[in-house]
Each structure stands twice: as structure tokens, then as C-alpha cells.
Amino acid sequence: TPVVKREDYAAPAFLVDSVDLCFDLDPAKTRVLNKMRLRRNPAVAAQPLRLDGEDLNLARVLVNGEGSSFKLEGKQLVLEKLPEGEEPFELEIFTTCAPAKNSKLMGLYVSQGTFFTQCEAEGFRRITYFLDRPDVMASYQVTLRADKAAYPVLLSNGNLVEQGDLDDGRHYARWVDPHKKPCYLFALVAGQLVAREQRIRSRSGGEHLLQVYVRPGDLDKTEHAMNSLMASIAWDEARFGLPLDLERFMIVATSDFNMGAMENKGLNIFNTKYVLANPATATDADYAGIESVVGHEYFHNWTGNRVTCRDWFQLSLKEGLTVFRDQEFSMDMAGSVSARAVKRIEDVRVLRSAQFPEDAGPMAHPVRPDQYAEINNFYTVTIYEKGSEVVRMQQTLVGREGFARGMKLYFERHDGQAVTCDDFAQAIADANPDSELARLLPQFKRWYSQAGTPRLHASGYFDAEARRYTLTLGQSCPATPGQPSKKAFVIPVALGLLDAQGREIEGSARTVVLSETSQTVVFEGIDAAPVPSILRGFSAPVILEHDSSDAELLTLLAHDSDPFNRWEAGQRLALRRALAAVQSADAVHQPLDAAYLDAMRAILRAPELDAAFKELVLTLPGEGYIAEQLDEVDPQRIHAVREAMREQLAHALQEDWIQAFEAHQDNGAFRPDPVSSGRRALAGLALNMLCLAARENGNPVWPGKALQRFKDAGNMTDRVNALSALVGSGSALAQPALERFHALFKGEELVLDKWFALQAGAPDRGGNILPLVKQLMQHPDFHLRNPNRARSLIFSYCNANPGAFHRVDAAGYRFWSERVLEIDAFNPQVAARLARALDRWKKLAEPYRSAAREAIARVAAKADLSNDVREVVTRALA
Ligand code: DPP
Numbered sequence: 001t002p003v004v005k006r007e008d009y010a011a012p013a014f015l016v017d018s019v020d021l022c023f024d025l026d027p028a029k030t031r032v033l034n035k036m037r038l039r040r041n042p043a044v045a046a047q048p049l050r051l052d053g054e055d056l057n058l059a060r061v062l063v064n065g066e067g068s069s070f071k072l073e074g075k076q077l078v079l080e081k082l083p084e085g086e087e088p089f090e091l092e093i094f095t096t097c098a099p100a101k102n103s104k105l106m107g108l109y110v111s112q113g114t115f116f117t118q119c120e121a122e123g124f125r126r127i128t129y130f131l132d133r134p135d136v137m138a139s140y141q142v143t144l145r146a147d148k149a150a151y152p153v154l155l156s157n158g159n160l161v162e163q164g165d166l167d168d169g170r171h172y173a174r175w176v177d178p179h180k181k182p183c184y185l186f187a188l189v190a191g192q193l194v195a196r197e198q199r200i201r202s203r204s205g206g207e208h209l210l211q212v213y214v215r216p217g218d219l220d221k222t223e224h225a226m227n228s229l230m231a232s233i234a235w236d237e238a239r240f241g242l243p244l245d246l247e248r249f250m251i252v253a254t255s256d257f258n259m260g261a262m263e264n265k266g267l268n269i270f271n272t273k274y275v276l277a278n279p280a281t282a283t284d285a286d287y288a289g290i291e292s293v294v295g296h297e298y299f300h301n302w303t304g305n306r307v308t309c310r311d312w313f314q315l316s317l318k319e320g321l322t323v324f325r326d327q328e329f330s331m332d333m334a335g336s337v338s339a340r341a342v343k344r345i346e347d348v349r350v351l352r353s354a355q356f357p358e359d360a361g362p363m364a365h366p367v368r369p370d371q372y373a374e375i376n377n378f379y380t381v382t383i384y385e386k387g388s389e390v391v392r393m394q395q396t397l398v399g400r401e402g403f404a405r406g407m408k409l410y411f412e413r414h415d416g417q418a419v420t421c422d423d424f425a426q427a428i429a430d431a432n433p434d435s436e437l438a439r440l441l442p443q444f445k446r447w448y449s450q451a452g453t454p455r456l457h458a459s460g461y462f463d464a465e466a467r468r469y470t471l472t473l474g475q476s477c478p479a480t481p482g483q484p485s486k487k488a489f490v491i492p493v494a495l496g497l498l499d500a501q502g503r504e505i506e507g508s509a510r511t512v513v514l515s516e517t518s519q520t521v522v523f524e525g526i527d528a529a530p531v532p533s534i535l536r537g538f539s540a541p542v543i544l545e546h547d548s549s550d551a552e553l554l555t556l557l558a559h560d561s562d563p564f565n566r567w568e569a570g571q572r573l574a575l576r577r578a579l580a581a582v583q584s585a586d587a588v589h590q591p592l593d594a595a596y597l598d599a600m601r602a603i604l605r606a607p608e609l610d611a612a613f614k615e616l617v618l619t620l621p622g623e624g625y626i627a628e629q630l631d632e633v634d635p636q637r638i639h640a641v642r643e644a645m646r647e648q649l650a651h652a653l654q655e656d657w658i659q660a661f662e663a664h665q666d667n668g669a670f671r672p673d674p675v676s677s678g679r680r681a682l683a684g685l686a687l688n689m690l691c692l693a694a695r696e697n698g699n700p701v702w703p704g705k706a707l708q709r710f711k712d713a714g715n716m717t718d719r720v721n722a723l724s725a726l727v728g729s730g731s732a733l734a735q736p737a738l739e740r741f742h743a744l745f746k747g748e749e750l751v752l753d754k755w756f757a758l759q760a761g762a763p764d765r766g767g768n769i770l771p772l773v774k775q776l777m778q779h780p781d782f783h784l785r786n787p788n789r790a791r792s793l794i795f796s797y798c799n800a801n802p803g804a805f806h807r808v809d810a811a812g813y814r815f816w817s818e819r820v821l822e823i824d825a826f827n828p829q830v831a832a833r834l835a836r837a838l839d840r841w842k843k844l845a846e847p848y849r850s851a852a853r854e855a856i857a858r859v860a861a862k863a864d865l866s867n868d869v870r871e872v873v874t875r876a877l878a
């Protein structure tokens with residue numbers, strides 16, 4: 001497969017001033033008339049015009065109103081004889097496409113009788129021939145025509161300027177977008193939809209109409225999305241001075257969507273998962289997800305839309321920055337110091353459990369990649385989450401106000417342009433000329449060019465006589481594909497010292513900027529060996545290697561003023577015990593010791609700590625994260641060890657779990673705020689633990705209480721937590737509860753997704769999960785072509801349930817390869833995500849390793865694979 005390289009970037013030979021699109025919408029055959037005004041780019045030598053197109057039927061091409069000769073070369077439409085000179089000319093292209101047959105969900109497609117589009121990254125070429133690249137920005141006007149009864153709502157970007165009836169029961173609407181945009185931000189929607197509406201007046205006095213469109217019947221699930229949108233608008237104005245630049249801002253939900261959501265200018269299209277919520281159907285995690293994704297897409301309006309990417313290698317320019325912005329938004333919304341820390345811990349957990357493995361595996365790539373075969377494969381945790389950390393470090397290096405100044409300069413310089421990651425970092429540095437970022441900018445930018453997770457080595461030395469503590473910080477970074485050696489990064493390391501009693505030593509807190517391979521930090525006037533707290537708040541996306549003693553970690557866990565490092569100390573204590581048990585030759589038996597269990601009990605009892613924080617501390621590191629620490633991975637052994645740890649925690653802390661469960665019952669109206677959701681989370685964990693303990697001693701009391709709670713729950717969080725306590729502990733009550741759950745939520749697609757996911761993600765007991773997953777694929781509610789449903793069953797098993805997926809008989813891998821091929825035939829993007837489930841196969845112990853390689857080879861052997869899957873499996877086998 002051909003590879004696209006960043007270094008091959010060349011400016012477009014033609015520019016598009018305006019696009020006038022006219023659609024005659026019909027599921028079987030939609031007609032698209034595309035009238036463009038183009039001109040030659042004076043900065044580029046004359047060459048033919050090459051327009052991208054895919055799965056289109058071309059009927060006619062006119063240049064300045066007259067028939068013109070053209071060639072089709074591969075997927076491109078090539079026009080050689082075009083007017084010379086710099087004068088604009090008109091190009092008219094008439095094509096048809098078949099939205100009902102579009103199973104890739106890229107371009108124009110039909111979902112449950114409604115038309116939707118998805119154009120990022122390269123879907124617009126499936127709608128019409130075009131210069132489908134983000135640095136070509138044009139003005140759009142769009143006319144939609146369709147049957148009025150079947151498609152009463154007709155939407156596109158910008159403002160509705162005209163609408164009316166046509167013959168034969170048809171009608172039309174005409175939309176004009178006041179802003180220039182790249183074609184990946186084009187959108188249309190046509191169908192039977194209803195909207196929640198809100199008129200707002202923004203700080204700057206502008207009036208705006210906000211609309212959230214859903215299917216009739218879902219209107220009662222739109223309040224939270226609308227509230228999140230209003231909060232996002234207010235936040236962006238308050239924090240960054242960025243106002244809403246549109247009279248009308250629309251969100252439309254669809255249940256068939258490859259991604260989470262899409263930031264089309266003025267017409268965001270969302271996966272229903274990130275719009276629909278009410279207390280009966282959505283969990284706290286769903287509410288939080290909606291807030292952050294609504295925020296994310298809204299924030300793209302400036303970071304992505306007003307200033308966009310020069311080319312797709314710069315994807316993190318908009319995605320890393322916009323994830324950073326949505327994370328900051330969620331933190332600011334959370335409010336308290338503790339709730340902010342909880343959000344930070346959750347974000348770091350995602351980074352470490354998903355991005356670190358990516359950065360250590362065959363798909364490792366820099367935040368600004370150098371090449372790709374298929375751009376859809378690069379919407380990754382590296383581009384998004386690591387990209388966000390790279391922006392966060394810039395904020396750390398220039399300060400919060402300095403960063404806001406940098407953003408201001410970025411927009412002053414680049415509003416309306418398509419730019420690069422370099423342009424962004426330059427603006428932040430230039431706005432803060434005296435900062436460490438400005439001083440170290442070229443070196444700092446290695447975060448954009450070098451892949452791999454850096455190691456931060458720390459070792460301390462206390463000189464009692466000199467009353468001096470010396471901390472030596474060093475760095476290294478392992479090789480990644482195509483990058484055998486790495487140069488030193490700029491790593492902001494927030495740290496402080498505690499004394500033996502756990503009190504912060506005055507004046508010790510600081511942010512050290514590590515830019516050499518090794519540097520020392522000296523603290524004078526220290527009376528006794530201190531306990532260092534390093535990488536507070538996870539100030540850089542690195543792996544900290546520091547030989548802290550258990551005693552030091554226990555001190556940090558009990559006393560650190562930095563909540564992140566408090567949590568981290570608990571994770572390190574657990575990880576140390578997990579690794580010892582995994583690597584021991586003995587049978588798995590009680591990996592946890594009294595010191596650890598006592599510390600956890602103390603956390604659970606601590607009156608000053610929030611429930612949400614306790615729940616995070618009491619949750620053991622995941623199996624994937626444990627696996628990442630090992631050179632050779634036996635997933636079954638890791639699963640057995642972690643389960644043994646969970647059972648020990650369940651037994652040893654039983655009295656405290658009862659306390660925790662009973663003290664965190666709320667009976668008032670459901671509110672998804674951090675305090676209430678934290679209480680529900682802790683009560684849920686406690687119930688889980690109590691059912692687990694009951695499994696051993698056969699005591700039916702707690703499974704009975706869980707069933708009762710499942711039945712009486714006043715909200716989905718409590719209900720699903722009770723159900724998962726039953727399922728997770730293998731209780732005999734699980735099956736009737738699952739049946740009842742299904743009956744209660746018939747027709748609630750997002751809830752049925754939970755029902756499938758819960759079963760596919762349950763702990764494996766004697767190999768029972770794979771047969772269950774296969775059986776569920778035959779369920780009348782299972783639809784492989786619906787991405788959410790495929791993810792809820794198949795991904796929950798292959799990507800999120802290692803103990804069940806990695807089977808000695810390789811049946812899990814066979815199932816995986818069959819599904820990858822099956823899905824690839826109709827939706828390559830979803831298939832390629834699934835294909836990544838075996839990314840880390842080289843670390844597996846035998847017999848898993850050979851079986852996994854065989855399964856990947858089976859996929860790779862298929863002749864007509866998509867580019868998407870081909871790239872993933874080729875890199876895995878390389
Ligand atoms: N829709 C994806 C996102 O918002 C790609 N832009 O992140």
C-alpha cells in the first residue's frame with residue numbers, strides 16, 4: 001500500500017474560493033451538483049487539476065459552462081486544459097452516489113432513515129470530486145432537496161437563508177456558511193428529527209440559537225447535552241476570550257457513527273452515546289462523557305475550525321489542543337481541588353493504559369507522525385491524549401496566564417489559516433519570551449517528533465552532616481519503529497519533599513525542568529532523610545523509575561499534599577505486589593500483605609477524603625497496565641493474580657466495605673455532580689467487593705442485597721453497579737437480573753449496549769465468556785453493522801477482557817481474526833480498531849505468542865484487505 005509522507009507536503013496548485021452544492025437526496029441514488037469557483041495558486045508552478053473522488057458516478061464536467069475533457073486516473077479526476085492565468089474560473093461537476101449502500105459511514109450515508117455525513121478525514125471525496133485536503137478553505141452554500149414527509153428537517157452548515165416547497169411532495173432548504181472552511185468540516189443532515197432549543201445571549205452581547213436534534217422520543221434525554229453546550233460556550237469565553245462566532249449552533253445525534261462526534265462547522269454530528277442521557281438510562285460516566293465530548297467538539301470551533309491543520313500530519317494541532325481544552329473544562333466544571341484531581345487521575349489512567357502501550361508497540365508514532373498508509377488509523381491516543389499532555393507541558397512551562405497569552409497570539413497570527421504544530425508552539429513561546437519554553441523551544445518540540453514514552457530516573461542521596469539532600473534526575477527513551485535512538489526531551493518535573501512525619505518541607509516544592517540526560521537538584525538545610533514526591537500531578541507523560549521503599553510510598557499515600565501522587569503511591573504499592581506474585585513460581589496465593597491492606601483500610605476510613613478519590617485509590621491497577629511492566633506476559637497469570645488481590649481486598653476489608661456501602665446511599669433526586677457521582681462510585685465498588693467476598697463464603701446476604709438494589713435503583717449508575725456486582729462475582733442471581741435488565745430496557749439502544757458489554761467483559765470462569773459472546777452475536781438485538789453494538793460485544797471481549805480473550809486453545813484469537821475480516825468487508829475503520837487488539841503480541845508468553853502471530857498472519861493473508869487493516873497487521877508483523 002502506498003505511504004503518504006509528511007516531508008512530501010506541497011501547497012495546493014489550485015485554490016477554491018467558493019462551493020455551491022445542490023443535493024437531490026435519495027437513499028438509492030443521490031444527485032450532487034457541485035459548482036466551484038477555482039483559481040490557480042500563484043505560488044505554485046502550473047500543473048493539471050487533480051480532484052479526489054471515491055465511489056462516485058461521474059455524469060458531467062463543465063468548465064466555465066462548457067463541456068470539458070477530463071481523465072480518470074485511479075480515484076482522481078484530472079483536468080489538464082484549464083484557463084491560463086490567475087483569473088477564477090467555474091467548474092461544475094455532476095455526480096451521483098448511493099447513500100443507502102454506504103456501510104463505511106464515511107461520506108453521505110443513511111442511518112435509520114435519516115441522511116448524515118462524515119467527512120473527516122477524507123470522506124468529502126465520497127460526496128463529490130474535490131481538493132480533499134484541509135489547507136483548501138472555501139465558502140460554502142448548500143441547497144438540499146428531498147421528500148418533505150420522509151425528510152422534514154434539512155440541515156447544513158451556517159445559516160438557513162431560504163426554504164420552501166417543490167413539486168411532488170418535495171421541499172428544499174438553502175444554507176450559507178459565513179465562514180470559510182476545509183471540506184472535512186462540511187455536513188448535512190436530512191430526516192425526521194426534533195430539537196431541544198435554547199436561545200442565549202453571550203458575554204459579548206451576541207444572540208445565538210442552540211439546537212440539539214434527536215429522533216422523536218429522545219427529547220427527554222437532551223437536557224444534559226444542552227446544559228453542557230451552554231457551559232462550554234461560557235467557559236471558552238471566560239477562560240480564553242473565545243466567543244461563539246455563529247448565529248446558530250446545532251448538534252445532531254445518530255446511532256450509527258464510527259467515532260464519538262464530529263465538529264462540523266455549526267452542525268456537529270454526534271454519536272448518540274455522547275448526547276442522550278437521563279437518570280434512568282445513563283450512568284455518571286455517561287454524563288461525564290457527554291460533558292467532555294460536547295465541550296470538545298464545541299472547542300474545536302476555534303481550535304480546529306477557525307484555525308485548522310495544514311495537512312493531516314498536523315492532526316494533533318487541533319486534537320491534542322482540543323483534548324487539553326476539554327480536560328481543563330471538565331476540571332474547571334468539577335470545582336473542588338479534590339474533584340479536579342479525580343479528573344486528572346482518570347485522564348492519566350487512560351493515557352497510561354492505552355497510550356503508553358501504543359507508544360511501546362508496532363503502531364508507535366510521534367504526536368506529529370512522519371508517514372501513514374491510512375490517515376483513519378492515526379486518530380489515536382497518541383495524537384489525542386499524548387498530544388494533550390504536550391500542550392499541558394507548554395502551559396506548565398509558561399504558566400496559566402502565559403498560556404492564555406500564547407493562545408491569544410496564536411489566533412492573532414493564524415485565524416482563518418491552515419497551520420502546523422510548529423506554528424502553535426512558536427506562538428506560545430513568542431508570547432512568553434522569558435519562559436523556559438522559549439529558551440528550550442527547539443528541544444521541547446522533540447515531543448512532537450520523537451515517539452516512545454521517556455523514562456524519568458530519579459535517585460536521592462541524603463548527606464546528614466551537610467544537611468543536604470541531592471536528587472538526581474535522568475532520562476532515557478526506548479527505540480520505536482523507525483527511530484532507533486532518541487535525543488533528550490524537555491521534561492517539567494513537579495516535585496516536593498516530605499519529612500518523615502509526612503509534612504511538606506517548606507520551600508521544597510518546585511518544578512524542575514529536566515533538559516539534560518542527567519541533572520541534580522540540591523536541597524539545603526534538610527534535617528533528616530526526606531521522602532521525595534516526584535512528578536506531582538503527572539507533570540509530564542513519562543514513566544517514573546524511582547526505587548522508593550514501601551515505607552516511603554506509605555508515607556506518600558497517607559500524607560502527600562499532591563492528591564495525584566497520593567493515589568500514585570497506592571498504585572505503586574499494589575503494582576509491586578502484583579508483579580511479585582506474577583513473577584513468582586508458586587501458585588497464586590494472597591498477594592497482598594498486612595501493610596498494604598492496613599493502608600487501604602485507612603484510606604477507606606479517612607473522614608477528610610472524598611468518596612471519588614477513595615474509589616480510585618481502592619481500585620487496583622488494570623491487567624493491561626500490569627502487563628505493560630513485564631517483558632513477558634502471561635495474561636492468565638496476571639488475571640489470576642489480580643483476581644486474588646481483589647478477593648483479598650474484599651475479605652480483609654469486609655467490615656469497612658459494609659460501612660462504605662451503607663454510608664454512601666443517597667435517596668434524593670439524581671444529580672451527576674462530582675460529589676454525588678463519587679459517592680455512587682464508592683458504594684458500587686463496595687457492593688462489588690461484598691458480593692465477591694460472599695462468593696467465597698457462600699453467604700447469600702450480599703448478592704441478595706445487590707439484587708434488591710438492582711431492582712429498586714433510582715438511576716442507571718446504581719442499577720448497573722448492582723448488576724455488575726452480581727455478574728462479576730458469578731452469582732446465581734446474575735442471570736435473572738440480566739434478563740430483567742433486558743426486558744426493562746427493550747428499545748433503549750444505549751442501554752442494550754451496556755447489557756452486551758457487561759456480559760462480554762465479565763470475568764472468565766472456566767472459559768465461559770467466548771461461547772457466551774458467540775451466542776450473543778446470534779441475539780436478535782445484535783447488529784454487527786452498528787458500530788456501537790459491535791464495540792459493546794466484540795471489542796469488550798477482544799480489547800477489554802484479557803483474561804477471557806487470551807485462551808490457551810487460541811479460540812479467542814480465531815474469533816478475533818474472523819471478526820476483523822468480517823467487519824473489514826463493510827467498515828474498514830471499525831475493523832482496523834479491532835485489529836489493534838493484538839498489537840502487543842510480541843510480549844506474550846507461549847503458547848499465546850505463536851497463536852497470536854498466526855491469527856494476525858491469517859488476517860494479513862487475505863487478498864482484498866482495506867488499507868486500514870492492512871496497515872495495522874503489516875506493522876504488527878514487521
Ligand atoms: N470527530 C473527532 C474529534 O472530534 C475528529 N475530529 O475528535
Ligand code: ZN
Nearest residue numbers: 296300319322
Ligand atoms: Zn477532536
